[in-house]
Amino acid sequence: MAADVTAGFDDSVLPFAVPDLDVRGRVVRLGASIDTVLARHDYPEPVSRVLGEAAALTVLLGTALKFEGRFQLQTKSDGAIPMMVVDFTAPDNFRAVAHIDEAKLVEAVALDQLSTGDLLGEGHLAMTIDQGSATTRYQGIVPLTRQSLEEAAHQYFRQSEQIPTRVRLAVGTVTTGGRPHWRAGGILVQFMPHSPERLRAADIHPGDVPEGHEILAGNDPDGVSDDAWMEARSLVETVEDHELLDPTLASERLLYRLFHERGARVFEPVVVHEACRCSRERVLSMLRGFSPEDRKAMIADDGKLGVTCEFCSRRYSFEPSEVEQGVTSGL
CATH class of the missing domain: 3.90.1280.10 (HSP33 redox switch-like)
Known part of the structure; x- marks a missing residue:
């Protein structure tokens, strides 16, 4: 796998696989595209950060489509951001918008309740796949209960796709040319073993344990008892925000840091850009x-x-x- 730091990997999604761990995934890096979206609307900083996370997540999921169509992420909730919509049109276009409840945002800032979960509040998140008028749309819905978008995505895959999945998202700014420019990044990894038996969780309670002791029984939060998945999930959870946002750190280099002992295989990247479908x-x-x-x-x-x-x-x-x-x- 290439390990040299290279330029020109912004606004792209890099698919990869780690055969030794039976996992596949994608890394997304958004630069000028997400900066264009957020600067155009001049959202307050906390709103820009949450919408950037939603855009990174949508692009990660949308680029997995193997057909012409649309993938849409939409939230409706009672928080300072009562609605977000991110549209991804396969193979490479996205657009995004957020609605703001000004009074609730002022209150959230005053109380320093600015996490993604705080700003979204309670409601639901819908992910919709639309292949056009000739086919039925598929929609998966998960409740929003003041959790992060990462946690909501994990819940979506547990209940809708039943694929063990881990997602890390990051949004921030880098100052160049005298002004801050928004950036967003993310990594997604999914456990896809050849044998379905490996997706089964241990179903026997380990027996009596001291009160207050956590029972793990070899399972992760997805209910999967498999060493390969536990290793892959743990590695992805070590990824830090700056690694997903650093414009000098190529996606290949990040994957090398994570999986060099196992060996990762990368595929042709998908270049994405911001584009509206209106006319x-x-x-x-x-x-x-x-x-x-x-x-x-x-x-x-x-x-x-x-x-x-x-x-x-x-x-x-x-x-x-x-x-x-x-x-x-x-x-």
């Missing part, structure tokens, strides 16, 4: 779906219907006659 045609079609009364209420003082994309902030303006013409003609 004048899509917005026009949406407007024509509203009732005549609603369209009339949307007309601004300048006599036009205006719509701003909440993802990319692009402004679209239409003459009422342009919208109505399509409605009457059946377009």
